[in-house]
Amino acid sequence: MKNKEKRLMRGSEAIGEAAVRAGCACYFGYPITPQNELTEYMARRMMETGRVFLQSESEIAAINMSLGAASTGVRVMTSSSSPGISLKQEGISFIAAMELPCVIVNIVRGGPGLGNIAPAQSDYFQATRGGGHGDYRTIVLAPGSVQELYDLTRKSFELADEYRTPVLLLADGMLGQMMEPVVFNDKEILPEQLPDKPWTVKGAKDRPSRFIRSLLLDVDVEEEQNWRLYRKYQRIERREIRHEEYYMKGAELAIVAYGTAARIAKAAVKRCVEKNMRVGLIRPISLWPFPYEHIYKTAETVKHFMSFEMSTGQMIEDVQLGVKGRAEVLMYGRPGGVVPTPAELFRVISRAYNKIAREK
């Protein structure tokens, strides 16, 4: 397959292929809809390439197998959907504490509880606030197309290695299931081409033995470790914020949306612009770190924001933290697995926009 050639790929397969081409050596997973296509794709491709695929006995086992494999220095991925990601949280906390690189994919479904298998964005809090116990963060990337699923999967592995931290790829059933053309913009890396990591536990050959742990009984030591992690997170906040803008020039109302919701928002915003409404879109691509600073600066001139989410309102809290009271923040959400139509959102935005215009 030539690099620049377009091919029609399912979202979950784009994630899988990106992982394989990023030199992922181990994948551990457990069946749950709507992400089984990724697990099945990995089963096929990892066997073809002579790498490790293992269907675990639970999501808990899968994340801990990932932890073990990551400790040997290889690139590792696990994936699941919302309820399964909840089960993985303890392990993710350990991986963050032990500073191991690991890529975790969440194909979010409607919740809480068993919910349904429809596309949703209701795991935002869990994803962006660490998710498990303890004072830690995970990098969270939110792709909005199959091409981006591909590109950001590769990026996830790179960020995980660079910062020795778990990276969460947050998608949903729609992005995972849909097919779109994908271009491979990257160079394939084989696992054996990746540089050796100086902290692994693979046996103390020609060096003193070492250990990886998270238990730090001495509070002073634990405090210092927490500050160390904090400084790392600050570094990530300085360097790894990603977002995109659409029709923001001269906008009076800024829609903020990510992932699937941002696709819908794009169409709705375009319609607004065609009707001469000054509406734009800010699409955070990294949900943590969140583009607070950018939103703050935008709020200098834009006095109205609307968080549009496939949930009852979670990201809105980050938008509010971003504007710091400089602007009004509205909310429109559809939870439970409902994917709103661009026409519906257009109506909502129009109403809000007209109200703003009247009050001016």
Place this chain on the structure above:
Amino acid sequence: MLVKTVFAGFGGQGVLLMGVCVATAAMNEDKFVTYMPSYGAEVRGGTANCTVSISTDEISSPIASSPNYVVAMNNPSLLRFQHIIKPGGYIVTNSSLVNVELGRSGVTQIQVPGSDIAEELGAMRSANMVMLGAYAAVSNVVSFQSLIDAVGEVTGKKKKELVEFNIKAIKAGHDYAKEQIKKFASIEA
């Protein structure tokens, strides 16, 4: 331009493959395209459908809220999707199996006996390819040639003879639908 099409039928009728072929053709024509299958518990009931959206611009939602075209391979598909078709849209039905009446106005129904034509050609399971040809004739959303090429690309990985047969089936469906459209045109004239 944004054109949405739903392909629907029994599991096993190859409706998902129809969608993938059309989507591939559109991709090769450098159009924006999304393909969205039904998934999960929904497909366990034995029905399957997918939506293909083709546009000259970025596509927001790959879901069919109001499709321009529906290709219905069986009765449940017609019943389920007839009411969401955009006014002025088309429903192409596999009249070998679809015998319920269309329950709405404002859309054009093109009836093509896909399963019968496929059986005459020698393989009943190619009814999906016959209907794909019919759809191409009705919609013109992708060129006939790129559809033929796409079918070769998608189904040709294993057998060359299969591709040739599929192309034959597509042409048969295409020709049949053209005749139907002509009849419509003469009635209207």
Place this chain on the structure above:
Amino acid sequence: MKDAVTHYCQGCGHSVIHRLTAEVIEELGIADRAVGVPPAGCAVLAYFYFDVDMIEAPHGRACAVATGIKRANPESIVFSYQGDGDLAAIGTAEAVHSANRSENITVIFVNNAVYGMTGGQMAPTTLLGQRTTTSPAAAGREVHREGYPIKVSELLASLEGSTYIERCAVNSVRAIRRTKKAIREAFLTQMNGEGFSMVEILSPCPTNWKMSPVKSWKWIDEVMTPYFPLGVIKDSRKGSKKDAG
């Protein structure tokens, strides 16, 4: 072993079992390939004592972590070191499925019939009639309320995938020698690529049993071994039996 003073209580079996494991690793010449996975439990600090690479596992997940290490790096010799609460309660699924997959790892399973580190609560292996802080009735653990002590070795032996399973004790010089031999057999099983091996070791916990070390030794003989019989529970190895010392 590192030159360190352990944190274990007087009469505790852990230090003996650490030593036996470390000796076997050294004698087999695998110290530069060994990776240990200590549990949450009394042995959580084992990485301060073992002079081999180690990585801590979340409570109960040592077998899963060990699986990940072994699969990612098959040349390493991977052992988990787990207590009864860790392996037989919260980590049952991981242990059962690792054994069932014939995962080529070695489990050192320390059975002292209580949760030690947390303060002597009832464990899945607590014996009927044994009093603990969470089975405080005069009659101790009772079947109608707390069910039966789990015989982990027999349970895992029933799985097609497990290869070598032996139950030992560390309450006499003879028993300790036997335990060392069992650990050696278990590591050899792994080195020969023959699959899942486990040594269950009945180990005294004088502090939580509220007994003297000497009485604890006796209690293992008199109360534990009648329920948890010692010996090779399963040995389905093909190649390594002859080589084993």
